[in-house]
Amino acid sequence: MVNRKIVGAHYGLRDWLAQRITGVVMAVFTLIVGLGLIQGAGASYESWRGFMSAGLMRFVSFLFIVSLCWHAWVGVRDIWMDYIQPAGIKLTLHVLTLLALIGYAGWAAQIIWRL
Amino acid sequence: MTTRTLQFKIYRYDPDTDQKPYMQDISVEIDATDRKLLDALVKLKAKDDAIAFRRSCREGVCGSDALNINGRNGLACLTDIASFPEGKPIVLRPLPGLPVIRDLIVDMTQFFKQYHSIKPYLINNDPPPERERLQSPEEREELNGLYECILCACCSTSCPSFWWNPDKFVGPAGLLAAYRFIADTRDQATSERLDNLEDPYRLFRCHTIMNCVDVCPKGLNPTKAIGKIKDMMVQRAI
Numbered sequence: 001m002v003n004r005k006i007v008g009a010h011y012g013l014r015d016w017l018a019q020r021i022t023g024v025v026m027a028v029f030t031l032i033v034g035l036g037l038i039q040g041a042g043a044s045y046e047s048w049r050g051f052m053s054a055g056l057m058r059f060v061s062f063l064f065i066v067s068l069c070w071h072a073w074v075g076v077r078d079i080w081m082d083y084i085q086p087a088g089i090k091l092t093l094h095v096l097t098l099l100a101l102i103g104y105a106g107w108a109a110q111i112i113w114r115l
Numbered sequence: 116m117t118t119r120t121l122q123f124k125i126y127r128y129d130p131d132t133d134q135k136p137y138m139q140d141i142s143v144e145i146d147a148t149d150r151k152l153l154d155a156l157v158k159l160k161a162k163d164d165a166i167a168f169r170r171s172c173r174e175g176v177c178g179s180d181a182l183n184i185n186g187r188n189g190l191a192c193l194t195d196i197a198s199f200p201e202g203k204p205i206v207l208r209p210l211p212g213l214p215v216i217r218d219l220i221v222d223m224t225q226f227f228k229q230y231h232s233i234k235p236y237l238i239n240n241d242p243p244p245e246r247e248r249l250q251s252p253e254e255r256e257e258l259n260g261l262y263e264c265i266l267c268a269c270c271s272t273s274c275p276s277f278w279w280n281p282d283k284f285v286g287p288a289g290l291l292a293a294y295r296f297i298a299d300t301r302d303q304a305t306s307e308r309l310d311n312l313e314d315p316y317r318l319f320r321c322h323t324i325m326n327c328v329d330v331c332p333k334g335l336n337p338t339k340a341i342g343k344i345k346d347m348m349v350q351r352a353i
Contacts, residue, residue, distance in 0.1 A: 005282045010310070012319040013348045078322070081315065082279045 019074040022067035029064040032057075053115040065108045069101040118144045121155050121196070122204035125166065127218055136215070140204065145196065152205070153180055153191040168219040175332060178267030182219055183208040188269035188330040210272040212281065225281045226268045226288070233285060233293040233311065238304035248301040261295035261340060263333050264288060270327035270337055276320040283316035287327035287337035290318060294340035297347065309348055318344060 036042075041051035051057060076097050084090045120142050128136035143158045153173055160166055169179040173192045180191040185199070185206050199205050213221035239248065271277045271286035285293065293312060296302050312318040318341065327337040 007283050007314045007316050008311075009315060010313050012313050012315040012317070013345070013352060015315065016319050016345065017349060017352075082276065082320065 015074045015077075019071055022071040022074075025063055025067040026071065029060055029067075032060060049115055052112070058113065061112050062109055065105055065112070069105045073098065073101050118146055119196075120144055121199070122202075123155075123159065124204045124206045125159075125218070126208040126215075127166070128215055129165070129167075129217055138206075150196060151192050152182075152184065152194040152196060155196060156180075156191055166219075167217045176265060178265035181210055181267040181269045181272075181332075183211055188273045190267060190269070190332045193332050210268055212272045212278040213268070221272075223268060226271055226286070227266075229271075229281070229285045229289040230266065230292060232317075233289050233296070233308070234304070235292045235296065237296065237299065237302050238307075239301055240303060250300055254300045257298045257300075258295060260335055261291060261298065264291055264295075264335060265333060267332065269330045269332055273326040273330045274321075275324070275326070276322060280316060280320055284320035285312070285317050287321070287341070290321070290344065291335060291337040291340045294344050297344060305347075306351075309344070309351060312344060313348060 036051050040047065042048055052061065077094060080090055080093045080097070084093060122140070122142045124138050124140055126136060127133070127139045141159065141163065143155055143162055145155050145158055149155060149158065151173075153170055156166075156168060156170070160168075168182070168191070170191065171177040171179045173180075175190055175193045178190070181188060182191055184191070184194055188210060207219060209215050209219045209221045213223065213225065216222050266288060268288060270291075271288045274284075274287055276284050277286040290312075293308060297305055297308050302308075321338070321341050323338055323341075325338045328335075328339075331337070
């Protein structure tokens with residue numbers, strides 16, 4: 001096969017935008033948790049549990065987990081795209097990253113919702 | 116006339132005779148009238164005519180004498196000799212990230228390939244009017260800071276994203292030129308130009324570290340142009 005450089009996968013903007021939006025979601029979540037801690041949510045296990053298991057917090061913390069994993073997917077893949085050239089190794093790393101992040105997301109949701 | 120001696124450490128490599136590149140220590144006497152690094156290089160060339168470097172206009176317009184000067188890309192003809200600290204050798208290397216042809220001369224093929232890939236010319240299929248295609252002063256204003264690029268490659272060769280993916284990432288110089296035509300109200304191919312860049316490599320390898328802005332000898336801001344391209348893509352998508 002002639003070695004031609006192929007570009008034009010039209011997902012550059014989508015991922016760039018997703019990274020920024022998920023960043024905002026994580027920043028807002030950090031603020032909420034920070035405010036909770038200031039108000040003494042971290043004083044005891046019971047108060048922390050009460051804070052985290054409230055309906056709104058379940059919703060927001062799940063959004064945070066999804067945002068974190070999505071953000072990490074774009075960021076880690078950026079590293080593979082920058083530094084790894086052979087397509088086979090790059091694809092393997094992409095798949096491993098994706099699988100790990102999906103696993104982490106499921107695991108984290110399970111922990112949060114168990115409260 | 117007062118003279119000054121300048122010490123140099125120059126990257127030397129002649130693929131016909133050298134196994135590998137080496138740094139050569141050499142000094143040259145300059146006159147008080149020698150103001151720019153290029154003046155000293157011309158004196159050096161007179162002393163050792165095997166030293167190879169590109170130069171042409173000697174006034175920052177042609178962009179051919181871009182070098183890595185003390186670790187920083189710049190034009191020899193715009194770099195003041197007075198800006199060098201006394202007693203320290205001036206380290207000259209070829210622009211980083213491009214193949215070296217000889218000494219300070221690099222192969223710019225990849226750089227210009229990326230430049231050509233953004234179609235750096237006005238695309239307008241309407242029949243040309245009798246005199247010229249007009250713009251309002253505000254529309255023309257938008258092109259300031261874009262058209263002045265001299266394609267010296269200082270910016271692209273100081274960009275790590277361009278070092279890692281020179282075949283896929285357009286690089287700051289190419290993207291500045293791309294925005295120059297995207298911003299031009301006389302151009303009709305805006306959408307095609309945005310399509311051409313909406314790829315994870317071509318535009319989005321830019322991680323906004325702004326090395327390009329730091330080194331541009333013409334004081335241009337490719338990062339700002341890249342940001343405007345991204346803004347236009349977002350506007351188009353929502």
